[in-house]
Amino acid sequence: MIEREPDSGCWQADERSNTAKPLVLVAAAALIDVDGRVLLAQRPEGKSMAGLWEFPGGKLHDGESPEQALIRELHEELGIDTRASCLAAVACASHAYDSFHLLMPLYACRTWRGTPRGKEGQSLAWVRPVRLGDYPMPPADEPLVAILRDLL
C-alpha cells in the first residue's frame, strides 16, 4: 500500500482549525428544476458574506429537525412549500469559520409547491451544474458544489 505523506494540504489545514468554536447548525437545499438547474440565492447587503451565492436555507431553531427548519426557511425566504418526504440528504458541509463551526446538511429537493421568489429581497439564479463555479459561494460550500456536480 502506498501511504501519502502528511506534509501538506488537509494535514496542515487541520492543525490550524482545531480550536473550540460554537457549533452552528444550518439546513440548506439544492432545489432542482425539471431542466436539472439548481437554485442559488445571493446573500443580501448587511448580512455576513454579503454578495456571495448560497443554497437557500438557514439555522435550526430550538427543537427543530433539519427537515423542519428547511421547510420553514424555504417558505419564509422563497414562498414555496415542500415536505420532508421530498428532501433527500445528499451531502454535509463541516467548515471552521473564524468565529463558529458550521455543520450544514444539504438536501436535494425536486418537488415543491409555488414559484420561488426572493421574499427577503435576495436575487435568485437557476444555474446549470457545470456553471456553478461561476457563482462565488461561501468557502463551506465548495465541497458541496463538487458533490452536486457529480450527482446531477
Ligand SMILES: Nc1nc2c([nH]c(=O)n2[C@H]2C[C@H](O)[C@@H](COP(=O)(O)OP(=O)(O)OP(=O)(O)O)O2)c(=O)[nH]1
Ligand atoms: N443558507 C445557507 N447558509 C450558508 C451557506 N453556506 C454558508 O457558509 N452558510 C452560512 C452563512 C450563515 O453564517 C449561516 C446561515 O445562517 P442564516 O442564513 O440562518 O442566517 P444569516 O444569514 O443571518 O447568518 P449570519 O449573518 O448571522 O451569519 O450559514 C449556504 O449555502 N446556505
